[in-house]
Amino acid sequence: MHLKNISLFNYKNFAEANFEFDSKINCFVGKNGIGKTNVLDAIYHLSYGKSYFNPLAVQNIKHGEEFFVIDGNFYKNDRTEEIICSIKKGQKKILKRNGKAYDKFSDHVGFIPLVIISPADRDLIVEGSETRRKFLDNVISQLNPNYLQQLIQYQKVISQRNALLKYFSLNQVFDNDTLSIYNEQLTVYGQYIFEKRKEFIEQFIPIFNKHHQAITGSEETVQLVYESNLFEKDLSQLLNESLTKDRVLQYTSVGIHKDDLSFEIDNYAIKKFGSQGQQKSYLIALKLAQFEFLKKQSGVKPILLFDDVFDKLDENRVAKIIEMVNNETFGQLFITDTHPKRTEIILKSTHQSYKIFNL
Numbered sequence: 001m002h003l004k005n006i007s008l009f010n011y012k013n014f015a016e017a018n019f020e021f022d023s024k025i026n027c028f029v030g031k032n033g034i035g036k037t038n039v040l041d042a043i044y045h046l047s048y049g050k051s052y053f054n055p056l057a058v059q060n061i062k063h064g065e066e067f068f069v070i071d072g073n074f075y076k077n078d079r080t081e082e083i084i085c086s087i088k089k090g091q092k093k094i095l096k097r098n099g100k101a102y103d104k105f106s107d108h109v110g111f112i113p114l115v116i117i118s119p120a121d122r123d124l125i126v127e128g129s130e131t132r133r134k135f136l137d138n139v140i141s142q143l144n145p146n147y148l149q150q151l152i153q154y155q156k157v158i159s160q161r162n163a164l165l166k167y168f169s170l171n172q173v174f175d176n177d178t179l180s181i182y183n184e185q186l187t188v189y190g191q192y193i194f195e196k197r198k199e200f201i202e203q204f205i206p207i208f209n210k211h212h213q214a215i216t217g218s219e220e221t222v223q224l225v226y227e228s229n230l231f232e233k234d235l236s237q238l239l240n241e242s243l244t245k246d247r248v249l250q251y252t253s254v255g256i257h258k259d260d261l262s263f264e265i266d267n268y269a270i271k272k273f274g275s276q277g278q279q280k281s282y283l284i285a286l287k288l289a290q291f292e293f294l295k296k297q298s299g300v301k302p303i304l305l306f307d308d309v310f311d312k313l314d315e316n317r318v319a320k321i322i323e324m325v326n327n328e329t330f331g332q333l334f335i336t337d338t339h340p341k342r343t344e345i346i347l348k349s350t351h352q353s354y355k356i357f358n359l
Helices: 036-048 119-126 129-143 145-171 176-216 235-241 243-249 276-298 315-326 340-348
Strands: 002-011 014-020 025-029 067-076 079-088 094-097 114-117 222-227 260-265 303-307 333-337 354-358
Touching: 002 036, 014 036, 025 036, 025 340, 036 067, 036 079, 036 114, 036 303, 036 333, 114 276, 119 129, 119 276, 129 145, 129 176, 129 260, 129 276, 145 176, 145 243, 176 222, 176 235, 176 276, 176 315, 222 276, 235 243, 260 276, 276 315, 333 340, 340 354
Parallel strands: 025 333, 025 354, 114 303, 303 333
Antiparallel strands: 002 014, 002 067, 067 079, 079 094, 222 260
């Protein structure tokens, strides 16, 4: 699978741009702020139906314009698949495959497997638990459409339960029968999601550890720990026990929407005790493990986006990535870099076909 070409209209800083890609390596070079990362984000958009960097769709429209269109042609399973993502101000975003609009964006997730490695990944370490849950859910959803549907349903019921708790508080009433219906639904959806997350982490950890060792060559031990209060009790029991607290808070305080991943090095939180270099290595290992996991499970090499990665790595780690390219570990690669000469040297060392786009 690879992306053959892409056209951008009024997308971020691009009024109109067209790119024809190499099936192996493509690199965008130029100064900071010129739009290199925006091209990668457009490719991400075609895979996930949304931006990696700015979740508010209308903010990706070029200033002064009313709409954007991203049009890409992928080669997959011996046929061309055209994916178009567009939005007009005041209207809903549209995602089409071969001219037919998706009723639900969730039906598209996983069709174009893709992994991005970016400096913005540091949010996984420094931001709250929601960012790490999104990472977890994105990986599982790419392979399991039912998981994504259960997650969407769970989130709907959480919203309904929270609205009911607020209603109780405002009107000084209480209706246990309606609340019990929501609790039952949350328990069914939540238990399924918990089991799938647990199953995923068990499979993912060995892959992650292997990549971390390969990148760093160090004796440091890293841990990736799934934290959920469902390890202690089932969700039905947790919801009943937290009822008094939930009524005071006016929202649901327990459940899989409170799960987290703990990133650790030698049993210490990497956020507090890891150096910048250790954090970078941890995140790159995490994303390369995501890539390998998707590849193993789907049988397709995901598209891999490297945003400004060479600027953040020492020569040994760059060499390790080049080795993976030469071992045919990766499929199609997209890279951004601010140093054209360095880029050319790195690309020549891969002995693979490539294209350089000077922006």
